[in-house]
Amino acid sequence: MPIGEFSERSGLSAKRLRSYAAAGLLVPAAVDSSSGYRYYGPGQLRDAQLIDALRAAGVPLVDIFSLLRDPSTERLEEWAELIDIDASQRQDALRAARRLIDAGHDVPSAIETREQTMPVLTAAARTDIGRVRENNEDVALCLDHVVAVADGMGGHAGGEVAAALAIALIDAAFTGQSVDELVAGVRAANRAIAERAHTAGLEGMGTTICAAGAVAGGLVAVVNVGDSRAYLLRDGELRQLTDDHSLTAELVRRGELTEAEAAEHPHRNVLTRALGVGTTVDVDSALYEVRPGDRLLLCTDGLFNELAADEIAAVLDSTPDAAAVADALVDRAVAHGGHDNVTAVVADIRR
Ligand code: MN
Numbered sequence: 400m401p402i403g404e405f406s407e408r409s410g411l412s413a414k415r416l417r418s419y420a421a422a423g424l425l426v427p428a429a430v431d432s433s434s435g436y437r438y439y440g441p442g443q444l445r446d447a448q449l450i451d452a453l454r455a456a457g458v459p460l461v462d463i464f465s466l467l468r469d470p471s472t473e474r475l476e477e478w479a480e481l482i483d484i485d486a487s488q489r490q491d492a493l494r495a496a497r498r499l500i501d502a503g504h505d506v507p508s509a510i511e512t513r514e515q516t517m518p519v520l521t522a523a524a525r526t527d528i529g530r531v532r533e534n535n536e537d538v539a540l541c542l543d544h545v546v547a548v549a550d551g552m553g554g555h556a557g558g559e560v561a562a563a564l565a566i567a568l569i570d571a572a573f574t575g576q577s578v579d580e581l582v583a584g585v586r587a588a589n590r591a592i593a594e595r596a597h598t599a600g601l602e603g604m605g606t607t608i609c610a611a612g613a614v615a616g617g618l619v620a621v622v623n624v625g626d627s628r629a630y631l632l633r634d635g636e637l638r639q640l641t642d643d644h645s646l647t648a649e650l651v652r653r654g655e656l657t658e659a660e661a662a663e664h665p666h667r668n669v670l671t672r673a674l675g676v677g678t679t680v681d682v683d684s685a686l687y688e689v690r691p692g693d694r695l696l697l698c699t700d701g702l703f704n705e706l707a708a709d710e711i712a713a714v715l716d717s718t719p720d721a722a723a724v725a726d727a728l729v730d731r732a733v734a735h736g737g738h739d740n741v742t743a744v745v746a747d748i749r750r
Contacts, residue, residue: 402427405439409447416447423564423591424450424463426598430556457482464591517575518613518689522546522746523722525729529701529737537699537742538562540610545573545581546744547610548627550699552673553596557604561592561675565608573612578620578684581612585622585674585682592675605675609641609697611746614686619695619748622684625673628703630711631687632694637712642683644672667704693748694721698728701739705732721745 406413419425420437425447427437439447446467453463458478466474524541528534536551536558549565551558565588572584585608596604607625614620621629626643642648646669650656661667672681689695694715703711706728714727725745732741 400439400441402437402439405443405447409444409451411447411451415451419447419450421563422567423560423595424467426560426595426601428599430600432555464587468594516617517544517615517750518617518619518748519543519750520546520613520695520746521721521749522744523725524742524744525722525725526740526742527729527733527737529733529740531738532740534559535740536562536606537701537740538566539697539742539744540566540570541744541746542570544575545569545610545612546695546697546746547608548697548699548742548744549606549608549674550625550627550701550740550742551604551606553601553604555600557596557601558606560595560601561604561606564588564591564595565606565674569608569610573610575613575615577614578612578622578686581610581620581622582682582684585610585624586680589624589674589680590678593678596675605673607670607699608674611695611697617688617690618686619689620684620686622682624680624682625670627697627699630696630698630715631689632696632712632715633690633692635712635716637708637715639708640685640687644683645670662704668700689748691748691750694724695744695746695748696728697744697746699740699742701737701741702728702732702743704739705735705737705741715745719747721747 402413402416406416420427425443428440429438450463520543522541524539526535526537526539538549540547547566547569549562551562553561568588569584572587573580595601607627609623609627609629611619611621611629621640623641624644626645629640631638631640647656647661647664647667649671651658651661674680696715715724718724725743728743729741
């Protein structure tokens with residue numbers, strides 16, 4: 400049935416249905432390829448209402464994914480208990496706050512001390528379809544505690560769905576506690592994409608992911624799968640933080656190919672790792688100490704395949720304005736050929 404009728408029967412607005420589709424929770428049964436019009440099956444009514452009820456109960460996206468895959472009322476009882484625990488912890492915290500206010504204002508705040516060591520990012524993102532591709536399957540995330548890029552692949556809407564799903568799950572998983580949260584987000588995204596990669600219209604979809612998040616202690620956690628990269632610019636020096644998981648990059652690391660040969664290699668797009676391909680995924684992760692003035696760049700291969708490292712470094716070092724730098728990098732990559740979608744996220748360490 401068309402989205403309008405489905406919306407009426409499920410009681411959920413079209414806007415909400417679109418957001419569930421974008422998050423990969425409830426993918427339309429069919430999408431008209433010419434009009435883009437979405438169609439849902441009657442069997443999806445229950446899922447739609449279930450997702451909505453769980454969202455209203457505050458259940459995280461990641462857990463909704465796993466419940467839809469493996470429905471059980473036991474999980475609901477676990478969440479009911481968690482809500483009770485959460486409520487009583489919040490009541491305790493409020494009582495503690497009341498005692499602190501009553502005791503006066505010279506008590507040092509634990510939250511303040513922790514926040515002082517938590518890096519804060521000023522980030523800007525720019526993406527461009529390029530000159531050759533018909534769709535832009537790159538997706539970026541640009542917040543003050545976490546940034547990411549995903550380069551989707553697959554026919555029809557698949558690449559975009561996979562990349563959007565990866566970004567949504569990174570956003571949902573990362574609170575700034577640890578690098579493990581980012582790794583967990585990447586694994587959850589892998590499972591969610593792999594499960595949906597059999598849906599009509601989404602066959603064979605997958606995506607790269609590269610994400611960087613601020614962690615207490617003046618650290619930035621970096622994770623990646625595939626050939627999207629993270630770089631760090633410090634004192635004018637550019638350093639690549641991630642290893643590409645591509646055939647040519649593996650050959651370079653083994654000494655069987657030079658960097659120059661790899662850059663021209665006809666199979667340089669072939670990935671050795673991606674999200675959505677298998678039930679499990681090997682995730683690279685690392686922590687880096689950062690300081691104010693450091694600048695991070697996260698980008699898809701559409702950028703570094705068009706621009707040499709010294710040009711990337713020169714543009715990154717050209718102005719303090721992160722948004723101007725993201726624009727300049729993407730504009731240059733498109734001007735150099737724009738053979739692929741191009742995405743750059745520039746993030747300055749503000750604190
Ligand atoms: Mn690409």
